[in-house]
Amino acid sequence: MIKAWAREHNERLRHSDSAGKTAIDSQGIDPAAYTVFCERLAPLVDDDLYYGRVMVVDGRVGAFSFAGRTSRKSAGGLYASICRYRTRGASECMIVDMLDLLARQGIELLNFGGSEGLDMFRYKNKWRTSALIATQDLEFLQQHKPTLASR
Amino acid sequence: MTELQSVPLYVGGLWTSWSPGDRSLYERFFAAWDQWGAYETNFAYVQQECRDQAWKFVSDDLLVTACARGRTSGFVFVLPPTGSVPHAVQILPQLCAQLAVGTGRRVILRKLPDDLHSALRAGSAFIPVPLETYKNPRELPDDIHPQVVAPARRLDCFTGAEFARRETTCGRRIASTTSRSGTWISTTVRMSSL
Numbered sequence: 001m002i003k004a005w006a007r008e009h010n011e012r013l014r015h016s017d018s019a020g021k022t023a024i025d026s027q028g029i030d031p032a033a034y035t036v037f038c039e040r041l042a043p044l045v046d047d048d049l050y051y052g053r054v055m056v057v058d059g060r061v062g063a064f065s066f067a068g069r070t071s072r073k074s075a076g077g078l079y080a081s082i083c084r085y086r087t088r089g090a091s092e093c094m095i096v097d098m099l100d101l102l103a104r105q106g107i108e109l110l111n112f113g114g115s116e117g118l119d120m121f122r123y124k125n126k127w128r129t130s131a132l133i134a135t136q137d138l139e140f141l142q143q144h145k146p147t148l149a150s151r
Numbered sequence: 152m153t154e155l156q157s158v159p160l161y162v163g164g165l166w167t168s169w170s171p172g173d174r175s176l177y178e179r180f181f182a183a184w185d186q187w188g189a190y191e192t193n194f195a196y197v198q199q200e201c202r203d204q205a206w207k208f209v210s211d212d213l214l215v216t217a218c219a220r221g222r223t224s225g226f227v228f229v230l231p232p233t234g235s236v237p238h239a240v241q242i243l244p245q246l247c248a249q250l251a252v253g254t255g256r257r258v259i260l261r262k263l264p265d266d267l268h269s270a271l272r273a274g275s276a277f278i279p280v281p282l283e284t285y286k287n288p289r290e291l292p293d294d295i296h297p298q299v300v301a302p303a304r305r306l307d308c309f310t311g312a313e314f315a316r317r318e319t320t321c322g323r324r325i326a327s328t329t330s331r332s333g334t335w336i337s338t339t340v341r342m343s344s345l
Binding site: 011030032033036037038040041042045047049050051052053054056064066067068069070071072073074076077079080083099100102103107108109111112113115116117118121125127128130131132133134135136137138139140141142144145146 | 171174178181182185186187188189190191192193194195196198199202205231238244245247248250251256258259260261262263264265268271272275276277278279280284288289291292293294295296297299300301302303304340341344
């Protein structure tokens with residue numbers, strides 16, 4: 001399901017590539033970023049630190065989501081929520097289900113993570129945003145000569 | 152860009168190899184240094200980021216993770232440290248220097264919170280990263296737009312043009328949606344039960 005979704009997503013990127021000349025096969029969604037949840041993290045699902053749900057439609061997996069507790073003080077993070085494109089409404093359904101599940105486990109706030117694009121940012125904001133958290137990146141200067149840390 | 156190493160990168164010094172078996176170490180640090188609201192303080196996030204190759208630095212009061220993705224990437228990324236901010240500020244330049252030497256790649260600190268970002272910028276070892284630095288979209292920061300925090304609450308209904316949530320007569324929650332081909336019914340099950 002994940003590989004099929006990634007194929008669909010990358011195909012959309014290819015069609016929406018306005019220049020029409022960029023080879024994006026190696027630049028689109030990396031399925032490994034999501035198969036890792038099935039291969040490594042699914043066995044950890046305990047509805048305490050790790051939460052994972054799949055949606056079965058007509059007997060086939062059509063979507064999955066994965067969240068985790070990020071603080072004992074009632075906060076969590078949503079690390080994956082993907083669905084096949086033809087399964088309309090599945091994205092909302094998965095998030096509603098996950099919010100329900102987390103609320104029942106005493107988690108009051110869910111961090112949806114940041115966004116690379118404005119559309120995704122807008123989508124995440126439709127869940128009644130209560131806070132925005134900005135982070136920043138920094139690059140290490142290669143010519144910098146660090147002094148030895150002594151601890 | 153030429154293909155970088157097709158064999159695992161070696162990073163020595165203060166770094167040791169990361170493995171999925173480090174989960175209990177991470178869970179211990181996340182519990183001891185509870186950072187409310189921080190997206191990165193769950194092992195699921197770390198595992199996802201470290202799926203290719205990764206390293207960790209661990210001391211009594213600090214846990215730092217670095218990961219490399221793909222053979223053609225020119226970067227190695229350092230995830231937000233967990234633990235003492237003063238210790239992180241002190242030791243990150245040395246850790247980054249070792250990463251740069253070991254991988255031959257540019258070293259990027261990712262998702263820095265305000266306090267750590269300000270402290271590191273006060274020194275001379277780190278500079279901001281323009282988005283144009285990244286040639287491959289897979290390397291773009293997740294947080295070009297800020298993290299969104301929303302209340303987790305039980306929703307008895309969700310209104311929308313194409314979506315409705317309802318209870319069946321037997322009380323089992325289902326979701327339904329109408330598409331051009333008609334109405335389908337879905338069920339959600341716990342991932343680990345498959």
